[in-house]
Amino acid sequence: MSFGNESDWQLEPHEARPIVKRAIDLGINFFDTANAYSNGRSEEITGELLRDCRDDVVLATKVYFPMGEKPNQHGLSRIHIMKAIEDSLRRLGTDHVDLYQIHRWDYETSVEETLRTLDGLVRQGKVRYIGASSMWAWQFAIALWTSDRLGLERFVSMQNHYNLAYREEEREMIPLCRDQGIALLPWSPLAKGFLSGRYKRGEMPNSKRFKSDELLAERFFRPEDFDVVERLVEVAKEKGASPAQVAISWLLHKGVTAPIVGPTKIEHVEEAVAALDVKLNGDDMKRLEEPYKPHRVLGHA
Ligand SMILES: NC(=O)c1ccc[n+]([C@@H]2O[C@H](COP(=O)([O-])OP(=O)(O)OC[C@H]3O[C@@H](n4cnc5c(N)ncnc54)[C@H](OP(=O)(O)O)[C@@H]3O)[C@@H](O)[C@H]2O)c1
Numbered sequence: 001m002s003f004g005n006e007s008d009w010q011l012e013p014h015e016a017r018p019i020v021k022r023a024i025d026l027g028i029n030f031f032d033t034a035n036a037y038s039n040g041r042s043e044e045i046t047g048e049l050l051r052d053c054r055d056d057v058v059l060a061t062k063v064y065f066p067m068g069e070k071p072n073q074h075g076l077s078r079i080h081i082m083k084a085i086e087d088s089l090r091r092l093g094t095d096h097v098d099l100y101q102i103h104r105w106d107y108e109t110s111v112e113e114t115l116r117t118l119d120g121l122v123r124q125g126k127v128r129y130i131g132a133s134s135m136w137a138w139q140f141a142i143a144l145w146t147s148d149r150l151g152l153e154r155f156v157s158m159q160n161h162y163n164l165a166y167r168e169e170e171r172e173m174i175p176l177c178r179d180q181g182i183a184l185l186p187w188s189p190l191a192k193g194f195l196s197g198r199y200k201r202g203e204m205p206n207s208k209r210f211k212s213d214e215l216l217a218e219r220f221f222r223p224e225d226f227d228v229v230e231r232l233v234e235v236a237k238e239k240g241a242s243p244a245q246v247a248i249s250w251l252l253h254k255g256v257t258a259p260i261v262g263p264t265k266i267e268h269v270e271e272a273v274a275a276l277d278v279k280l281n282g283d284d285m286k287r288l289e290e291p292y293k294p295h296r297v298l299g300h301a
Contacts, residue, residue: 001034001037002262002263003016003033003041003045004037004038005038005041006038007038007213008211009207009209009264010038010264012045013045017049018266019264019265019266019268020049023269024056026269027273028269029056029058031050031058031059032060032061032187032260033061033062034065034103035063035065035087035091039067040067043061044091046092047094058098058099059094059097059099060098060099060101060185061088061092061099061100061101062101062133062159063081063088063100063101063102063103064103064104065103075108075109076117077106078113078114081117081121082117096127097126097127099127099131099157100130101132101157101159102131102155104133104135104300105135105139105300111143111146115153116152118152129157130153131155131156131185132155132157132159133158134159134300136300137176138172140158140176141176144182157257159185159260160173160184160185161187161298162174162184162189163189163251164191164195164228164251165225165229165292166295166298166299168297183258184255185257185258185259185260186251186256187299188262188299189251189261192216192220193207193209193210195232195243196242196244197229197233197243197244200226201223205217222293224291228292229243231287231290231291232247234287235284235288241274241278244268246280246288248261248272249275249278250280250285250288
């Protein structure tokens with residue numbers, strides 16, 4: 001989502017190329033995009049930048065959000081998914097997607113129709129595995145139960161909103177995923193940059209992302225969210241690490257599979273990789289988690 005042309009903070013290929021190159025050199029092999037990001041431009045850029053190492057990476061994209069205004073241009077109906085996968089493959093410049101994710105729950109289509117269609121794409125070799133993204137845990141449970149009941153491909157991953165400043169998924173979705181052996185791929189692991197420590201209580205932010213991504217201010221910036229960041233900065237100082245590294249390390253210590261960081265600079269990728277070396281003990285984890293106050297649900301809609 002960092003690559004595209006929908007918003008001021010996003011990058012076009014000439015800016016994104018060195019970031020992707022550095023990521024690959026550092027051993028990162030999982031890349032996430034979606035058809036709806038910048039209306040397809042994110043997929044085009046991702047495909048272009050991964051062309052030379054396509055077979056060495058896990059390439060994930062998504063379907064659901066509108067790609068036009070007509071009724072068949074959104075959602076998880078058979079007609080839309082079958083058109084969307086062809087468009088994604090063309091933009092990505094590949095003959096298959098490794099992980100094809102449903103971006104949200106579709107209240108207008110039966111999950112059976114969606115699963116039968118996705119299963120067909122796996123049989124045809126256009127998709128290797130299927131995954132899901134933010135939804136209620138009961139919906140995900142129904143989807144898993146439906147695929148088991150019908151002998152269809154099962155979702156292997158859940159891409160949900162989870163970070164040190166947003167932990168509501170610990171109630172239902174994460175225990176369900178653990179029980180069912182589903183990989184966790186948290187999005188916005190740094191709360192859109194809020195957990196970098198660059199935003200200070202009482203100060204007017206001036207980052208490009210803050211100015212052009214209205215969800216950043218809307219989702220975080222409560223006084224109690226600053227309590228979380230201030231504790232994070234304190235622990236990071238003790239560890240000799242950056243707040244972003246400790247926030248990523250916290251997720252890794254919680255046992256997630258792959259946090260999907262959104263780098264906009266080479267240093268962001270380097271810091272994310274260096275987070276693998278940050279060790280947190282039980283007391284560190286407890287202190288980091290202590291200031292958290294429940295949030296309203298963010299990211300399902
Ligand atoms: N499934 C879904 O519904 C969904 C929703 C949202 C996102 N996603 C996926 O998740 C990815 C990440 O989302 P996100 O961009 O919100 O994630 P994020 O990693 O929480 O935030 C990225 C922002 O954090 C800052 N940043 C990143 N690394 C940093 C570092 N090491 N130090 C300091 N600041 C750092 C950058 O801010 P500045 O640019 O201001 O420097 C960047 O724009 C997206 O690209 C997309 O693939 C999925």
